[in-house]
Amino acid sequence: MCNANRSEVFKAKEIGVYHAMNQTTRRTYLFGIDPISERDYSHRRGWYRDRMALLACYFCIDVLAYSVLSNHWHAILRNRPDLAAKLTPREIAIRWLSVTSRAKSRNKNGGEITEAEIAKIVNNPESVEELRERLSNISWFVRQMCQTLSRRCNKEDEVTGHLFGNRFKMNRLPTEEEILAGMLYVDLNPLRAGLADALDDFAEVSISERLTTLNDEAADLESWLAPLELEGEVDGKQVLVTNTLTAAEVKKRVRKREELSEQLGCLPMKLEAYQELLWHLAIQSRPELQASDRLPANMFRHPMKLGKTPVNIEELTDRHAQMGRRYASPVDLQTRTAIQRRQEADAESIPIDNTWCAF
Secondary structure (H helix, E strand, C coil): CCCCCHHHHCCCCCCEEEEEEEEECCCCCCCCECCCCCCECCHHHHHHHHHHHHHHHHCCEEEEEEEECCCEEEEEEEECHHHHCCCCHHHHHHHHHHHCCCCCCCCCCCCCCCHHHHHHHHCCHHHHHHHHHHCCCHHHHHHHHHHHHHHHHHHHHCCCCCCECCCCEEEECCCHHHHHHHHHHHHCHHHHCCCCCCCCCCCCEHHHHHHHHCCCCCCCCCCCCCCCCCHHHHHCCCCCCCCCCCHHHCCCCCCCCCCHHHCCCCCCCCHHHHHHHHHHHHHHHCHHHHHCCCCCCCCCCCCCEECCEECCHHHHHHHHHHHHHHCCCHHHHHHHHHHHHHHHHCCCCCCCCCHHHCC
């Protein structure tokens, strides 16, 4: 069965939330520890996270959730054509040149951007509009992310060829319920894979970063991740704008991409409730975590609601099962079979990322 055309899934002129993922090729473990060669590739997960954070500062794309495991990555992304439409031609040129290799620059992806490079784009209205569309296009966001990562991994391995198998998969999440299910699925990947025993026990997953600001009174607006919720989206109060940015600050303070009044939260749900929901689903997948000393003592004392609607745990579990089947393929089945044989041959081996066969 052929994959759906991108134009059927992605609506470039509409704000939408999408679940994107891709799997590596060349054997299995290119972001983790290879059980055969015992070579550790886990440092590459940091490369992926850092590249995505950089792109999120320049693209008009919000990162709602992400996870990078041993052989695949997931991301929940939201395109923002409304923000791209407000950019000046000069801002578009600076943003694009900041994230792409420049053929005539000695230091590709480095060095100062010259006025000649900016003028070449600004003086071409067709080029400006094409780049404006690219800056809010998830396909271009993933392309800039994966191409750079592929080159870096190939250079380290002294090989050539593809790092990822097929083109990345992408599905639209049209409702708040689907967005919640997708974010939970992504944030739970390390726990379900046996690579972590707590939500903050794995570095390259969005929930680990979010929990560092759990005790803050307000949403963490400094982070490159989209805030889980904006105060006004939960309690009905107006969101306060503490400061704004000018075009001159684009290069100096890339972590503050837009005016705070233009930020969108992920869900009408407090981080505390989201954390409890993650633990609830994690224990369903791995009952032994109930005895873990990493499980906070005050869990499961508050109602878990999406806005004003109670969350249906059974429905979420069913949706996660559907997601697991959706991203599976015959090639993945062969990989899972090989993983299972390795596990049976060596019960004392390192943790195996088996999220592909969790459902």
